[in-house]
Amino acid sequence: MKRVIRFSRYFFGAAIFSLVLIAWGIAGYITKDGFNLGIDFKAGLIQEVRFAPTAFAVTYDGKDNATVSFTRTGMEVVISGPDTEGATYPFNFSEYRTLDSLALALEETVPGVHVETDAPGSIETAWFLQNAHGNPQINDEPYVVHYLEPGSPEIELADVRDSLSDIEGLSVQVLGAPSDRHFLIRVEDSGEGIGVGQDTVTASLEAAFGDGEVVVTRSDFVGSRFSQHLAEQAGLLMLLTLILILVYASVRFKPQFAIGAVIAIAHDALIMTGFIVWTRMEFNTTTIAAILTILGYSINDTIVVFDRIRETRRLYPDDSFTMLLDRAITETLGRTIITTLTTMLAVLSLYIFTSGSMKDFALALLVGMVSGVYSTIFIACGFADFWDKRIKKEKRSGAGQTVIKAAGA
Numbered sequence: 001m002k003r004v005i006r007f008s009r010y011f012f013g014a015a016i017f018s019l020v021l022i023a024w025g026i027a028g029y030i031t032k033d034g035f036n037l038g039i040d041f042k043a044g045l046i047q048e049v050r051f052a053p054t055a056f057a058v059t060y061d062g063k064d065n066a067t068v069s070f071t072r073t074g075m076e077v078v079i080s081g082p083d084t085e086g087a088t089y090p091f092n093f094s095e096y097r098t099l100d101s102l103a104l105a106l107e108e109t110v111p112g113v114h115v116e117t118d119a120p121g122s123i124e125t126a127w128f129l130q131n132a133h134g135n136p137q138i139n140d141e142p143y144v145v146h147y148l149e150p151g152s153p154e155i156e157l158a159d160v161r162d163s164l165s166d167i168e169g170l171s172v173q174v175l176g177a178p179s180d181r182h183f184l185i186r187v188e189d190s191g192e193g194i195g196v197g198q199d200t201v202t203a204s205l206e207a208a209f210g211d212g213e214v215v216v217t218r219s220d221f222v223g224s225r226f227s228q229h230l231a232e233q234a235g236l237l238m239l240l241t242l243i244l245i246l247v248y249a250s251v252r253f254k255p256q257f258a259i260g261a262v263i264a265i266a267h268d269a270l271i272m273t274g275f276i277v278w279t280r281m282e283f284n285t286t287t288i289a290a291i292l293t294i295l296g297y298s299i300n301d302t303i304v305v306f307d308r309i310r311e312t313r314r315l316y317p318d319d320s321f322t323m324l325l326d327r328a329i330t331e332t333l334g335r336t337i338i339t340t341l342t343t344m345l346a347v348l349s350l351y352i353f354t355s356g357s358m359k360d361f362a363l364a365l366l367v368g369m370v371s372g373v374y375s376t377i378f379i380a381c382g383f384a385d386f387w388d389k390r391i392k393k394e395k396r397s398g399a400g401q402t403v404i405k406a407a408g409a
Helices: 007-031 099-109 157-163 198-209 224-252 255-279 285-315 321-353 357-408
Strands: 044-051 054-060 065-070 074-081 084-092 113-117 143-147 170-175 182-188 214-222
Touching: 007 255, 007 321, 007 357, 044 198, 054 099, 084 099, 099 113, 157 170, 157 182, 157 198, 170 357, 198 214, 224 255, 224 285, 255 285, 255 357, 285 321, 285 357, 321 357
Parallel strands: none
Antiparallel strands: 044 182, 044 214, 054 113, 054 143, 065 074, 074 084, 170 182
């Protein structure tokens, strides 16, 4: 017979330990002025930039209107005007693989278009990046296209921040792998305006890294009302998740199990937020995704243990409820450890080999997985055991009062 580990002996101590951790997180929230909000929850200017040199510039001296746009497979130029019915000139990068071939095709095919190259003609057109900061309508003012060659030297986050140190309320975040040279820059709006224009960030970066070396791939302005709405929606999403899990667990199990499951995942959310507060990790949409992922992971582990408790009760009807809990947890412990460790190996790889928000996402998941296993064993099952003992105590108390009344009569 397999030895049963008496986890129930530690239910009370675990509850005290969890309360201390939660209080520690609340204290951090108060003393550190809340979360270190990421750019997703702040009003202001948002720009995605990549450090990529200029490939070529396009001008147009015709009498009609000309616009250039990028597609998934290439680029196209559209000529329109009173005497022109929208002539479209597509250029597929699979056909024009180098800058020289594309530049030659543009000048020979589209009347009035002129191309000035700033990069070696042998560079591949697949490396081109579209500048979202410029006007897609081309005229005598050049429309600039950039390129990023694979294996280009990395740009350090600290260097980007130093180049923008004169701008107040600014934050910088790495996007993707370091070799992508991709950054998300935000200038916070304090309610009195951001004080800088969209060209200010680009000008500061070009002053530090060179003219024509910066391409803006996205530029947006987020108002204070929208950022506040996003924060409210994130909180509502967390609350709705807890309610839905409570409904699901109530249908599948008895009320004490449902409430225990919700308390366990609420515990995991509080432990993760406490960790985020004290480490000053950015609280953004990626962090919300990590917390919701852990809620789903934790409830799955809890449901497995609860199912085993129900099966064990049928196999050992004479055992006490506490013994049933210990037996069920012991029988599922191997499965829990193997599943968690294999998942953590994948997440650990993300933490080691990525950077920026993805690294924070992986770290939050690692903390949440440990908390999820702990809460399933000691919080969810501990609450179910507490509930069962309280009900039995009330029944004994009610039976004792009935006997006393009968004796008095």
